[in-house]
Amino acid sequence: MNINHSKTETKRTRVILMSDIHYCNEWYGITPEIKREMLCADLEREYEEDPYQALLLLGDYSLDHWAWNTKGTYLTHGISNAKRFVEHCLPRMAPSGVEVRMIAGNHEQYGEALWQKLTGFNRKDHLVCGSVLFILLDTFGGDLDPVEHSDGTYIGANMADLRVLMARYPDKKVILCAHWFDMQKETDEFRSFIAQEPRILCLFCGHNHISKVVSTGEEYGNKPIIYTGHYSYSGDMNPVHCLNGYREVLIMEDGITSKYIVPSHTYTMEAVKFTTEYAEQDDVEIKF
């Protein structure tokens, strides 16, 4: 299905990207129960103020598979918090008419059949929004349906998937998304493809729980890689530099913009309780 919405006099499409929601543990005084209400209220308000046409979820809704401490909940207790996230949160996050894609993270090592059964989504996917084709890759798709606890096996971008989808939509600009892009582990074929394919605008991923915009470097044609932050715990040395939030992508006629949106929330860190103001950070503009 293609999305091509317009708003007021300017034709634009609004997409929300999120990752690393980890609807399973307490961080900063926010239990899963509190998070559920916070997250749903944030997205409901966001939709009410400026409706989005698509919600792209880039993995780690849980610690269903996890190598450490209490280990992953799925192998240990048969509990899938990714499934619970779909049931508890998604209906309010994505009102009727919003296209949703939900790919797996490294803490969701389910094979395709089980992922579909638990969540109703595909491990890898794509979506056309206006003039942009989003390709959602399954870069942590190794050693699926494990019987041992681990943090996932990185296999990188599937070039065949990329080429097939880009050929299917020859008139669309392209944004690559994944739970994670490990730029050092990717292939030379991927590097030169990114560098040489002018339709590829940028890459989006989560996994490091940080919001920032950086260049992929010369071998990738210096295209931006944009990190999608988190809605759980910060990957920044100073956690207040990246609090719970999500990324907006606006697709206009002549390019895209993206910013990290940080709603106002109350946190407890090291016994200090504080409330943050609404903020926007780490914005970027890419012209077609």
Ligand SMILES: [Fe+2]
């Ligand atoms: Fe994560």
